[in-house]
Amino acid sequence: MRGIRFEANGQAQVVPLSEPTPGPEDVVVRVTSTGVCGSDLSALAGTHIFRKPPLISGHEAGGVVHSVGEDVEGVRPGERVVIDPQRVCGRCATCRSGRYHLCPSKQMLGISEWDGSFADLVAVPAYTLIPAPDGVRDEHLALAEPIAVAAHAVGRADLTHAARALVLGGGTIGSLIVRVLSDRGVPVVDVVEPREFLAPTLRTMGATSVFAPEEFAERGGDLYDTIFIAAGVPSLVDTAFDNVATGGTIVQVAVFKSGHEIPIGELQVKEVSFLGTAMYVRDDFIAALGVLERHPDLADLLVSRTVSLEVGADLITTMAAEGPGDVLKLVLIP
DSSP states (O other): EEEEEETTTTTTTEEEEOOOOTTTTTTEEEEEEEEEEHHHHHHHHTOSSOOOOSSEOOOOOEEEEEEETEEESOTTTTOOOEEOEEEEOOSSHHHHHHGGGGGGTTTESSSSBOOOOOOOOOEEEEEGGOOOOOOOOOOGGGGGGHHHHHHHHTTSSSSSTTTEEEEEEOHHHHHHHHHHHHHTOOEEEEEEEEEGGGGOOOOOOOEEEEEEEHHHHHOOOOOEEEEESSOOTTHHHHHHHHHEEEEEEEEEEOOOOOOOOOOOOHHHTTTOOHHHHHHHHHHHHHHHHHHHHTTTTTHHHHOOOOOHHHHHHHHHHHHHHHHTTTTTTTTEEE
C-alpha cells in the first residue's frame, strides 16, 4: 500500500508502506476520502505542538471496513464508516463520564505513534467508528470530522434565546459553524472574513451578512448574543468583547500561537461567558453526518480540490510552505 509521509525537511512524498494488521480490538479501514487541515500543514512546517515529522498525517477520514480484529463485534468488512480520530484510555473520569475528548492520555490519529489517514489503509480502534448513512457519498465522508468540530463548538453555547450570532473567520470551520447555526434556526448569523472570494460560499452556507474587517469595524449597530472566534488571530478576542451583548457568550474555537489578554472587568460586569471548545464526541459526528445528508451541495461549496495522494503530496508541500492560497478545503482520494 501507499501513504504520504511528512519529512523533517518540509517535504511530503508518497512512499510504500506495510499493510496494517488489526489488533484484537482494532479495525482496518480502506480510506475513500481524507481531508487536509491546518494542523497537517503546521505539522509539515514543523510548528505543530505534537505532530512532529517524520509521520503519516491525516485525521479527517472515512471509508470502508477492510478487516477486523478477532475480538471486534458488531462491525463487518464492507461497512461504510467515518472515523472519530481519538484514541483514549476509557478508564479516567472524563472517559467514564462520556467526555472522552478530554482524556488526559488521548492520542490523535496522524502522529508518529499512530499512522494517519493519508494512506490506502488505516488501523483504528473499533470504538472510533461511526456508521455512514447511504445519503453521504464516499468522497464526502472526510467532511464529517470538520463538521463535527463546528457542531461541538455550537453545542458549547446556549442558543435558547440567541437571536444574533457572529462568526469571526470564514474559513473551513467558520463556514461550517455558519451552516450549523443556520440549521439551528438562529435568525441572524453574521461573519467577518477578509478574503472576499469566500463571501458567496458563506452566504450560501447561511450567513446573513459577510463583512470585511475594516467594514465591520465601522459598522456600528446591534451587539451579538453569541460570538465564535474561528480564526487564529489573537486580536479577534478584542473584537469579540467589543461586540458581545450583556449576558452573551464568546466561544474560542481557533488555536492561537500566542496568548492574549482577556478584559476581566468587562467579563464580570457584563456577565459574559467565555468558553473553550476542544474536538468533539460521537454525537457530534452523528450530527455532522446529518448535516451532510440534509445539504448534499455542501461538499461542492466547501471542497476546493479533490486529488490523488501523488498530487496531494505536492500540494500539501506547497501549502505548508506558502499558505493555502485560495484552497478552502483539500480532499485526498487514496
